[in-house]
Amino acid sequence: MKKIAIISGSIRKNRQSHKIALFFDRYITEMQLAQSEIIDLKELNFPIVEERLALTENPTQNQLLFSAKIFEADAVIIVSPEYNGSYPAALKNAIDMLGKEWLHKPVGIVTVSSGVFGGVNVNALLQILFTRLKALVVTASFPVPNVHQAFDEQGIPVDKESIYKRAESFLSEVLWFTEKFNS
Template identity: 45%
Template sequence: MYIAIISASIRVNNNTQRVAALINQYVQSNTGYKTKLLDLNTYQFPLFTERLSHQPHPQPNVIEFANAIKNSQGVIIVVPEYNGGYPAALKNVVDLLYSEWYHKPVAISTVSDGSFGGSQVITSLQFVLWKMKAITVPAMFPNPNVKNELNEQGQALPDSPVYKRLSAFIAELIWCIEAVNKMK
C-alpha cells in the first residue's frame, strides 16, 4: 500500500525535487502509506513516440515506471510551472500511460521560485488528467520561493506553516483514496 510521488522536473539541481522530498518524508512519517519516489530527472526517459501499450519492446525502466503508477493507491505529481504550463517531460509520461490512470486519485503540488507557487499550472494539468479519467484531488499545495523555504533535503524550519498546508493536502488525497477503495 503506497503512494507514488512523481518529481516532474528534469533540470539539473531542480527545486521540484525538494518539494518531492518534503512530501515523501511527510507521508512516510505521518500516514499509514509507504511511498515510491519517481524522479523524472533520474529516469531520463527519451521522448516517447508511442504509448506503452503500443510499444513492441518497452525498456525495463519504462515498464517499472508504469507498474509503479498502476499498483499505487494514489499519485502525487510535484510539478514546476514553466511559462504557465507544465514541463514536456511530464506530458511525455502522462501520455505514455492510459489504463494506469483510470480512477487513480491524483493530487497536484506545484512549485516555483517566484511568489505564486506555480499555481497557474494546475488547471491545464488537471484537465489532461480528467480526460484520462483519473480522479483529480480537489486540493492544492503550491510552493512559492522554494529555494528559500526548503533545503536540498526538502526540510523546512520546524515551525514553518508549510507543514500545516501539507497536512491538509495529504488528508484530501487520502480521503479520495479511501473513497475509491470503497467502490472497488
C-alpha cells in the first residue's frame, strides 16, 4: 500500500483546519486507499529555521523525523489555513526546512478558511511554492470554506454526501499521481 502523509499546517489554539486533516486521515483509512499518517506541526514544535536541515549542525529529533517521513511518503497532502491571503509562518518554516525530500513528490493542496472563499489565495501561493521546490503539484485541490460550520470537532462533515463526493474526486487525482510517480 502507498503511503500518504498529511501535514496539518495550523499550530493555533482552537485551530479549525486540523479537523480537515482528521477527516482526510479517516477517509483514506476507511476507504483503504493508502496508508495514511498525520504530521502535526503543532506536536512537532519546530524551531524557526535558520538554515536548511541538510546544513543544520544540531537538528532536533523531530526535524529528522519530519525529513524521514516526507522522504518516505509516496504523496503528501498539505492542509493549510489561509492567513492574510497566504500560508501560516509555521507551515512555511516546515516546508523551507527540507529540500530534496520534496523533489518529484506528489503534493495535494487542501486549503481552509472561516470565510466563503476556502483559501483561494493561499492555494495559488502553495502551488507556486511547491513548483519552485520541484514537487509535483496535484492537478486538483480541495478548498474548505466556512470551516467552523462545515465540520465537527472530530472532522465529521455536516454535509457528508457532498464532502465525500468532493474528497473522492480530489483523492483520485492524488492517487493517480501517487501511482504514476512511484514505482
